[in-house]
Amino acid sequence: SQQGEEDPQALSIQEGENATMNCSYKTSINNLQWYRQNSGRGLVHLILIRSNEREKHSGRLRVTLDTSKKSSSLLITASRAADTASYFCATEGGTPIYNQGGKLIFGQGTELSVKP
Amino acid sequence: DVKVTQSSRYLVKRTGEKVFLECVQDMDHENMFWYRQDPGLGLRLIYFSYDVKMKEKGDIPEGYSVSREKKERFSLILESASTNQTSMYLCASSQDREDSRGEKLFFGSGTQLSVL
Numbered sequence: 001s002q003q004g005e006e007d008p009q010a011l012s013i014q015e016g017e018n019a020t021m022n023c024s025y026k027t028s029i030n031n032l033q034w035y036r037q038n039s040g041r042g043l044v045h046l047i048l049i050r051s052n053e054r055e056k057h058s059g060r061l062r063v064t065l066d067t068s069k070k071s072s073s074l075l076i077t078a079s080r081a082a083d084t085a086s087y088f089c090a091t092e093g094g095t096p097i098y099n100q101g102g103k104l105i106f107g108q109g110t111e112l113s114v115k116p
Numbered sequence: 117d118v119k120v121t122q123s124s125r126y127l128v129k130r131t132g133e134k135v136f137l138e139c140v141q142d143m144d145h146e147n148m149f150w151y152r153q154d155p156g157l158g159l160r161l162i163y164f165s166y167d168v169k170m171k172e173k174g175d176i177p178e179g180y181s182v183s184r185e186k187k188e189r190f191s192l193i194l195e196s197a198s199t200n201q202t203s204m205y206l207c208a209s210s211q212d213r214e215d216s217r218g219e220k221l222f223f224g225s226g227t228q229l230s231v232l
Contacts, residue, residue, distance in 0.1 A: 035221075035223075040204075040226070040228070041225055041226065042206055042208075042224050042225045042226050043159075043206070043221070045220035045221065045222070048220060088159070090159075090221075103161070105161070105175075106151075106158050106160075108157065
């Protein structure tokens, strides 16, 4: 079952511009995570935001979470060609269950292209 | 850094063959996961395991089985491969937490399986 839906599906920008990707989800969550995937490779974790947090920063990344709207956004500032990749949101949801950390449901991803 | 190693980067099999996809992680993680990734469908969870010899069905377990005889190794088995199982298969692992408040996944590089 798909939980997160990213928007837009594809985004093309110039180097130096900011890139914003959005994620919406359907059910209550414990946390929401963002991952990056370079073409044909595995995913790499970028940032995790918990359900009681509203904003989080990591380097050039800024993530916001609005649990009332069931949505999150990922902002990449001053983008570089090396940021070209697919970006996925993933949710860990509902009632905390002991010993079941890490069971994530992924969205379909946003494909970001940053042109030099 | 955590390393999750998948035994094959590319694999070509014939319909009806039994296929083994192997995954090994080196950080003593309790949790291990198998996802498949298809264009337009994102990542979908096939099976996961929270401990040795334990397994839980994900969202799309049909046609698959798993084995976890040792903590560091999680195998995905296609009992009789079919063309609709052509996909990118991603293995992941994560640390366990008592409060189940979220742990990031570490992914392998993926196995692109083609069933002819």
